[in-house]
Amino acid sequence: MKIAITTSGDSLAAPLDSRFGRAPRFLLLELADGSFTLVDNRQNLDAAQGAGIQAAQNLAATGARALITGHCGPKAFRVLQAAGIQVYTTPGAPTVAAAVEAYRAGRLQPLAAADVEGHWA
Amino acid sequence: MKELAIVSGKGGTGKTSVTASFAALAGGRAVLADCDVDAADLHLILAPTVVERQPFRGGHEAVIRQADCIGCGACLAHCRFEAVRMAADPEDATAPPRFTVEPTACEGCGACVRFCPVQAIAFPERECGEWRRSETRFGPLLHAQLGVAAENSGKLVSLVRRQARRQAEATGRDLILSDGPPGIGCPVIAALTGATLALAITEPTVAGEHDLERLLALARHFRLPVLVSVNKWDLNPAMAAQIEAAARRAGARIAGRIRYDRAVTTAQIRAQAVVEGPETGCAQDIRQLWATVLEALNG
Amino acid sequence: MILAIASGKGGTGKTSVAVALAQAATGKVQYVDCDVEAPNGHLFLHPAITERREACLPVPAVDAARCTGCGECARFCQYNALAALGTNVLTFPELCHGCGGCAKLCPAGAIREVPRRIGVVESGQAGTVRVTQGRLDVGHPAAPPLIRAVKRQAGADGLAILDCPPGTACPVVAAVRGCDALLLVTEPTPFGRHDLTLAVALARGLRLPLAVAINRCDTGDRQTEAYCRAEGLPVLLRLPDDRRVAEAYSRGEGMLAARPEWARLFRQLPAAMATLGQGGAP
Numbered sequence: 001m002k003i004a005i006t007t008s009g010d011s012l013a014a015p016l017d018s019r020f021g022r023a024p025r026f027l028l029l030e031l032a033d034g035s036f037t038l039v040d041n042r043q044n045l046d047a048a049q050g051a052g053i054q055a056a057q058n059l060a061a062t063g064a065r066a067l068i069t070g071h072c073g074p075k076a077f078r079v080l081q082a083a084g085i086q087v088y089t090t091p092g093a094p095t096v097a098a099a100v101e102a103y104r105a106g107r108l109q110p111l112a113a114a115d116v117e118g119h120w121a
Numbered sequence: 122m123k124e125l126a127i128v129s130g131k132g133g134t135g136k137t138s139v140t141a142s143f144a145a146l147a148g149g150r151a152v153l154a155d156c157d158v159d160a161a162d163l164h165l166i167l168a169p170t171v172v173e174r175q176p177f178r179g180g181h182e183a184v185i186r187q188a189d190c191i192g193c194g195a196c197l198a199h200c201r202f203e204a205v206r207m208a209a210d211p212e213d214a215t216a217p218p219r220f221t222v223e224p225t226a227c228e229g230c231g232a233c234v235r236f237c238p239v240q241a242i243a244f245p246e247r248e249c250g251e252w253r254r255s256e257t258r259f260g261p262l263l264h265a266q267l268g269v270a271a272e273n274s275g276k277l278v279s280l281v282r283r284q285a286r287r288q289a290e291a292t293g294r295d296l297i298l299s300d301g302p303p304g305i306g307c308p309v310i311a312a313l314t315g316a317t318l319a320l321a322i323t324e325p326t327v328a329g330e331h332d333l334e335r336l337l338a339l340a341r342h343f344r345l346p347v348l349v350s351v352n353k354w355d356l357n358p359a360m361a362a363q364i365e366a367a368a369r370r371a372g373a374r375i376a377g378r379i380r381y382d383r384a385v386t387t388a389q390i391r392a393q394a395v396v397e398g399p400e401t402g403c404a405q406d407i408r409q410l411w412a413t414v415l416e417a418l419n420g
Numbered sequence: 421m422i423l424a425i426a427s428g429k430g431g432t433g434k435t436s437v438a439v440a441l442a443q444a445a446t447g448k449v450q451y452v453d454c455d456v457e458a459p460n461g462h463l464f465l466h467p468a469i470t471e472r473r474e475a476c477l478p479v480p481a482v483d484a485a486r487c488t489g490c491g492e493c494a495r496f497c498q499y500n501a502l503a504a505l506g507t508n509v510l511t512f513p514e515l516c517h518g519c520g521g522c523a524k525l526c527p528a529g530a531i532r533e534v535p536r537r538i539g540v541v542e543s544g545q546a547g548t549v550r551v552t553q554g555r556l557d558v559g560h561p562a563a564p565p566l567i568r569a570v571k572r573q574a575g576a577d578g579l580a581i582l583d584c585p586p587g588t589a590c591p592v593v594a595a596v597r598g599c600d601a602l603l604l605v606t607e608p609t610p611f612g613r614h615d616l617t618l619a620v621a622l623a624r625g626l627r628l629p630l631a632v633a634i635n636r637c638d639t640g641d642r643q644t645e646a647y648c649r650a651e652g653l654p655v656l657l658r659l660p661d662d663r664r665v666a667e668a669y670s671r672g673e674g675m676l677a678a679r680p681e682w683a684r685l686f687r688q689l690p691a692a693m694a695t696l697g698q699g700g701a702p
Contacts, residue, residue, distance in 0.1 A: 049276060050500025050515050057494065057503050075512060079503045082510055117314045117343060130458055132586040133431010137611065159589040160428055160618060162611040180498060201519050203568075203597075225593050225626060230519030231498050267589060269621045274589040275561065303430040303586050304457035307561035327672035328435065332458040338558040357670040383639075389610050390641050 001031050003103065004064040005096045010038055012097040016090070018070020021052035027096050028062050031104075052076025059085060068099045074114035087111045122289060123418050124282070124297040126156075126316040126345075130332030132303035134322045135352040138385055139407065140300040141166040141394040144259040146411045151296040153257065154285040155264035156278045156312040158250070159271075163300045166392055169255030169262050177265065177280060179273030180229040182247045183222045189241035192217025196233035196242065202226055205233065225270040249273050252280055254288065261288045275307035282312070296418070305339045313340065318418055319347045320376065321368075325360040333364060337371040348376035348417055350410055355380050376413045379406040422580045423693055424454075424599035424628075428615030430586035432605045433635035436665075437657070437686075438583040439464045440675040442549045444686035448578025451546070453553035454595035455585040456539060456566045464674045467551035469544035475554065475569040476535035479513040480522050486530035493522040493531060518565060539566045541573055550575070564594035571595070579690055588615075588622045596622075601629040601693040603656070608640035613647055620651065629696035633657035656692050657685060 006023035007014045017023040026039040039062055041055055052072075056079035059067060067080060070091040080087050088108040090099050102108050127136045127143075140163060144153050155163040183204075185196065197205040197220060204226035210216040222233070222242075234242045249271040255262045263285040265277050285297045301312040313319060319340055323329040333349070340347045349368040354361035365375045382403035388395045396404050425438045439461055442451040453461040480493070480502060487507045494504035501516040502509055513536050523531040539556040554570035556563055563585065571594075574580045584595040596602055602623050606616040616632070623630045632648050637658040648655050659665075659675075659682070668678035676683055 050512065053500040053503050053512060053515075057505065060505050079505065079510055082503075082508055083505045131431065131460075132458075133429065157587075159587045160430075160615045162429075162614055165610050165614055199520070199524075226597065228517050228519070229498055230517055230521055231496060232519045232521040232524070235496060235521060235525060269588060269618065269625050270590070270593045272590050304455075304563075304591075305558060306457045306556065306563045306591065308589070309457075310559075310561050324431075324670075326670040327463045328458075328460040328669075331460060331463060335458060335558055342559045356666060360670055386609055386640055392610070 002028055002062065002064045003031060003066040003068065004028050004039070004059055004062065005099050006069040007096050009096070012036070012095070012100070014096050015094060016068070016070065016096055016099050018091050020067070020069045020072050020076055021055045023055070023069070026059060026062070028064060029100060050075060053079055056080045056083065068103055068108065071116045072111060072114050073116055077111065077114040089115055122286065122295055122297070123317040124299060125414065125418060126299045126301050126312050126319045127322060128301040128309060128312065128319055128336060129303055129322050130305065130336035131323065131329050134324045134329060135379070135385070136322050137162045137300050138389065138395060139322055139410070140298060142396040142407045143298055143411055143414070145394040145396050146408065147259065147296065147298065149260050150294060151260055151298045152285045152289040152292070152294050153260060153262045154281050154297055154299040155262065156281055156299045156308070157302040158265045158274050158277045158281065158308065159267040161264055161266060164262070164264055166389065166394055167257040167259065167262055168392060169257045169264070171253050171255045173254040174251055176248050177250045177252050177277050178246050179249045179276045180247050181231065181244045182224055182227045182229050183231070183233050184243045184245060185220055185222055186241050186243055187219065189239060190220055191239055191241070192220065193238060194218070194220065195236050195238060196220055199232045199236050201232070202228045204228070228272065250277060252277065252284065254284060260294070261292065263288060275311040278302070278308045278311035305335050309339065313343055313345055316345060319345050320414055321347055321349045321373070322352050323349065323364060324353050325351055325357040325364060327360070330360065330364045330367065333368065334371065337368065337373055341372060347373040348414060349373045350376045350379060352379045353381040354378040374417070376417070377406065377410040379403060379410065421601070421690060421694060422582060422599045423690060424582040424584055424596045424602045425605060426584040426592055426596055426602060426619060427586055427605045428588060428619030429606065429612050432607045432612060434605045435460045435464070435583055436669060436675050437603070437605050437633055437635070438581050440682065441686045441689055442581050443674060443676050444683040445579050445690060446687070449548065450550045450552065450574055450578065450580045452570060452574045452580055452582045454567050454570055454582050456554035456556040456563050456570065457585060457591070459553045459555055461583050462551065462553055463672045465546035465549060465551055467544040467546040469542045471543040473541050474537050475539050475541050475566050477516065477518040477538050477565050478520060478533035479516040479518065479536040480511050480531045481534045482509040482511060483530045483532070484508065486528045488528045490527060493526055496521055496525055514561065517562070538562070541570050543573060563591040567591060567594040588618045592622065593626070596628060597626065599628060601631070601696055603631050603633055603689070603693060605633045605635055606644060607636050608634055608642070608644040610643070612640070613644045616644065617647070620653065629693070631656045631693060631696055633659070635659050636661040654696065656689060
């Protein structure tokens with residue numbers, strides 16, 4: 001099963017990026033064997049609005065079944081939910097590896113709804 | 122991180138004047154953000170030294186390549202925003218008409234680009250203005266200038282706020298003071314979403330009352346707590362009281378009043394915050410208001 | 421003649437001037453409130469509203485049964501108002517600009533446009549003045565489509581006075597476009613002057629004939645007058661700061677209720693505006 005973690009870096013040691021819509025990339029991890037790929041998310045840098053919506057579609061296309069990030073707004077959440085992607089937030093995890101560790105240990109709670117108000121734009 | 126958004130509904134009630142004084146009173150603790158991006162005035166008091174400026178790009182605009190255009194008019198037929206102009210060819214009366222896109226009306230939807238039968242329409246990114254990070258005597262200021270007649274003011278407001286947040290994190294500050302725009306449309310929505318608290322500055326007039334009511338409805342829509350302050354309250358004390366009563370019924374808290382004083386204009390002309398000038402009753406009122414706002418932010 | 425009244429800075433007196441002009445002008449007069457986020461003219465004119473129409477924006481509705489999951493609609497939309505997850509296409513109508521592109525391009529014909537209410541347009545009479553106003557639904561972000569709908573209701577003959585929103589962004593552009601002349605109302609303060617320069621740049625960018633009105637002209641400083649002189653901007657109206665006018669305003673009474681003798685200042689405006697050249701050059 002693949003899970004995605006938002007990050008600005010390029011490895012498991014990289015810091016977790018707490019943003020979803022405007023995170024530079026996702027680290028897409030295959031839980032079974034620990035291999036990963038990096039998925040670019042920078043189409044959103046100049047998005048006039050709805051960056052989270054674009055990011056969610058972007059993520060849905062990767063086949064990820066879960067997302068770990070810092071916060072998730074309502075529009076992004078709606079798309080992720082429709083795509084069947086479980087969203088976990090962990091604003092406190094310093095690195096991708098720490099976030100994955102917390103996830104594997106069952107310490108992360110899945111979101112039932114967006115945890116922050118959307119940015120209008 | 123706490124963010125105070127200073128809004129009003131009605132224009133001209135004193136948002137920027139109050140923000141400038143709050144900046145002075147915050148003792149360097151705050152990052153300042155001027156979110157009134159298409160008519161920004163806070164810098165006129167704060168005298169910023171610009172440290173960083175970046176172009177702001179938002180969306181696209183349609184540009185018809187005249188050399189490729191066959192004059193079929195499909196663009197005009199598809200445009201919902203009255204942005205396509207048709208004019209007779211000035212040099213040849215028998216030639217097909219010329220079509221051009223008016224940049225100030227184009228909303229960058231891309232319909233004409235998509236449906237042009239000969240792909241004669243370019244769709245470049247639109248440069249809508251500039252945002253700036255500056256140093257001021259009260260702390261860092263994030264501000265912007267939206268290009269004349271440009272779109273995407275909401276996006277620029279969001280960008281200014283994001284940069285203010287970054288600056289606060291980078292400098293170990295925990296408070297953002299945002300000077301908001303008038304109205305209740307997308308730049309105001311962009312200034313309010315995710316803020317900790319809104320302070321609505323109004324005036325003791327029927328227009329102030331009417332527009333405040335709409336603003337409070339908007340804040341309720343976003344479940345944002347609101348403090349209300351009637352500025353120039355002594356111009357019509359009965360109206361001031363009426364507005365406060367209605368605001369309470371609408372779920373807002375009354376934070377205090379500010380009396381009318383020509384010193385506000387004098388201070389503006391001197392490029393000073395009111396509280397930097399002589400200690401008038403009005404300056405006292407603003408200090409008291411700041412104390413109440415701080416308590417609400419900390420509480 | 422379509423005469424737009426704008427400002428740059430809020431609170432300079434656009435509505436006060438627009439209302440006074442509507443009341444003082446002779447012949448067929450319309451007051452059109454284009455400040456749809458915060459319409460105030462009705463507070464002074466007290467029109468008897470006889471027509472009320474919902475204003476709607478056409479937004480996409482996707483027929484899942486017909487959708488083939490090609491994703492073209494989501495790729496086309498510049499505003500992310502559509503999110504395609506296979507054949508499950510989500511719509512975000514609050515982000516939609518109503519361009520109609522998605523419905524037209526869908527290869528399966530699975531998208532139709534449905535009306536989404538954004539506000540109301542109302543009309544009625546206030547004495548001899550016909551009043552038309554728009555009111556944006558609270559929470560709806562975009563004013564321009566409603567402003568265009570309000571302007572479409574404005575009649576073609578006589579004098580139409582457009583009371584415009586503050587600022588210089590797209591709501592103002594939607595309001596002032598196509599007017600015959602633009603009057604910028606300002607106050608002689610640093611904020612007023614600064615925002616006036618932005619509004620003048622807007623007016624010149626739109627190539628609109630332009631004049632200035634200075635409200636509370638005996639307060640503040642001399643910079644605004646100096647700026648107008650330097651830029652060749654005709655100042656067609658100067659109104660002093662007047663406590664009685666301010667008090668009347670606070671009660672919902674127009675300028676002319678407190679100062680009826682000012683009517684002649686407003687009466688001469690339309691003819692003076694009609695003779696303006698483009699861009700403010702006298």
